[in-house]
Amino acid sequence: MRQKRGGRAAGVTMEDVARVAGVSAMTVSRVLRQPTLVNADLKAKVEAAIRETGYIYNLVASSLASQRSGIIALILPTVASSIFTDSVKGVSDVARTHAVQMIMAETNYSPAEEEKVIEALLRRRPDGFVIVGVSHTRATRALLEKSGVPVVETWDSTPTPIDSLVGLSNFDAMKAMTEALVAQGFRRIAFVGTATRDRRAQMRAKGYEAGIAEAGLGAPLILNADDLTSMESGRIVAERVAALHPRPDALLCLNDVLAAGALLAFQRMGLAVPGDIAVAGFGGLDFSSHLNPSLSTVDIPRYEMGQRAAEMLIGRIAGTAAQGGTCEMGYRIVLRESTGGSRPAEAQAS
Amino acid sequence: MRQKRGGRAAGVTMEDVARVAGVSAMTVSRVLRQPTLVNADLKAKVEAAIRETGYIYNLVASSLASQRSGIIALILPTVASSIFTDSVKGVSDVARTHAVQMIMAETNYSPAEEEKVIEALLRRRPDGFVIVGVSHTRATRALLEKSGVPVVETWDSTPTPIDSLVGLSNFDAMKAMTEALVAQGFRRIAFVGTATRDRRAQMRAKGYEAGIAEAGLGAPLILNADDLTSMESGRIVAERVAALHPRPDALLCLNDVLAAGALLAFQRMGLAVPGDIAVAGFGGLDFSSHLNPSLSTVDIPRYEMGQRAAEMLIGRIAGTAAQGGTCEMGYRIVLRESTGGSRPAEAQAS
DNA sequence: TTTTTAATTGTTAGCGCTATCATCTGTTAG
DNA sequence: CTAACAGATGATAGCGCTAACAATTAAAAA
Secondary structure (H helix, E strand, O other), rough: OOOOOOOOEEEOOOHHHHHHHOOOOOHHHHHHOOOOOOOHHHHHHHHHHHHHHOOOOOOHHHHHHHOOEEEEEEOOOOOOOOHHHHHHHHHHHHHHHHEEEEEEEOOOOOHHHHHHHHHHOOOOOOOEEEEEEEOHHHHHHHHHHOOOOOEEEEOOOOOOOOEEEEEEOHHHHHHHHHHEEEEEEEOOEEEEEOOOOHHHHHHHHHHHHHHHHHHHOOOEEEOOOOOOHHHHHHHHHHHHHOOOOOOOEEEEEHHHHHHHHHHHHHHHHOOOOOOOOOOEEEEEOHHHOOOOOOOOOEEOHHHHHHHHHHHHHHHHHHHHOOOOEEOOOEEEEOOOHHOHHHHHHHOOOO | OOEOOEEEEEOOOOOHHHHHOOOOHHHHHHHOOHHHHHHHHHHHHHHHHHHHHHHOOHHHHHHHHHOOOEEEEEEEEEOHHHHHHHHHHHHHHHHHHOOEEEEEEEOOOOOOHHHHEEEEEEEEOEEEEEOOOOOOOHHHHHHHHHHHHOEEEEEEOOOOOEEEEEOOOHHHHHHHHHHHHHOOOOEEEEEEEEOOOHHHHHHHHHHHHHHHHHOOOOOOOEEEEEEEOHHHHEEEEEHHHHHOOOOEEEEEEEHHHHHHHHHHHHOOOOOOOOOOEEEEEEEEOOHHHHHHOEEEEEEOOOHHHHHHHHHHHHHHHHHOOOOOEEOOOOOOEEEOHHHOOOOOOOOOOO
């Protein structure tokens, strides 16, 4: 430890290691970053010096000098929801294998907050962004394009991604589930989820509407919920649904969390699922298959989406992948007991 | 944009902004960091120049020059589990209000991985660490102590924290739940969760054992599960429990996820909960109160623990809090239908 | 032997900021 | 009228690393 610049304590630097090992700082740097370029004896000497001094490589200085931060930023609507945790893990796992660190920030489903958050993260000079969603403010888009940082958008689809895309058609997926419910014989299918929040929610609602329209089932019935990510919210909606006349014979939910909340609430108020009312969700979350009755859902490859997005991003950063790359992820309609399907049967789609 | 150093493109720098505004770079820096020191006219001019040039502050350079990264690191066992998401949010929310960024890494419940992860993060020179758990390798402890970075440990208790602690007594909490079950009249209480994973799991198992021993209920019965964070694992354990002779009259689980998996599995195999077997969990997760029957649990202030830990850490970083600070968080025994308690009644403890 | 080439290592000059001190203005007090 | 001082701005010298190039040595080719 030395004293420098007005008395602030500084840690061990590469220079210190170099002195101990009897080489130049550059050689130490090479041992750490391109060990094959260094003679084996010297390498051993340097490694010993590193151990002896307790040197900890300084990535801040490295980032500044090399213009590479080794950080990828992950922007998502919320960190506190089970909906995205698997995608986070997918990104995080890939990041780790490439010796890159992931930094996360949440937007609370607000494009304005997203703009702020991205601007804040840009100050860290991340090597790339994975962003959940394709709907951004004009300024956000301009900011990202000007910065020249690779971006992979995901969890939604668009023909005009900022850079690259790991897509998911929320519209198609929810429409397919609606059709599956129709095929199961349900005729008064209601939908929970607002059309006024984020684009993913909107597209799912539109998919439901399209499914209803094509089946010629009359006017769609869309119910809103204030909070779209809590079981409590599902419970509250279930009470409203139970009071409707005529009561819907199926309730399709924006996601599995709402669906589970509704399903359990129906049961508690004495309604049989699916006898009195069927319930279906979206997302394929883990707990869905464990509920009694097990919950029908649209299974989407959450972990794989995160993985794929991170891999694509790392390709873009390395320059091996071209801009404009797109990869559409599929979905699976999983009909279980909550819609009258049998437990083990899992229909396949897309 | 200028070309520098062999042709790499560089973005707009503070120097560029300064030139446009007709001031020195130092003044631009002051406008951004200590605006009160700068004359209002100049400030306006600089702000205009920033907008005009599209300048984005470079925190990498700032971190290097100021020896402050503005990053706090959060180390937790896993990012993919609902158990910690609320704590993550607590840390993240506090970090945001202090204009600090949070960087997260997971250890997979392994002290060896924790050591690697902490060493990797130390390279980014974070201003502080929040670490879930108090059990670390000797090397980890030495590393953190030598680095001099403030550390707040949480989600467990110890008289000898590395630096500061936001504590939770897993032993006391699980013992209290065991006693509550005994008070409810259960006599053959089994426990699920391994005593061989992390210290938090161990302490909970020990709390259960102590509760059983003090009640004079004979030998404790501890069942292991391979995976301690999935409902599927709870289901598998439930099958083993159902086959026991005599069958336990209550199953106490390491956490709510296991408990929910077990509860739903018991129901599916035709066992009444709590009639044939009671179930209780730990963690106070959101979904517990929604299950039918609602799940008894030990509610712990997950979000607040994250908040408190982050606040304490920021105090340590600012130098306003002393080393060795400790703050013990409480817990609440919540008895619900799954142990024969009535739904609204929520007993209070600690 | 001399020249060419490849393989190692070192030197230099930043990366884009900020801590520190110096300078310069305009006040206020003596 | 000068000294003392506070307030605002600028100049300088790094922070700890790496890109680019230079220098050195040893091996291969001529």
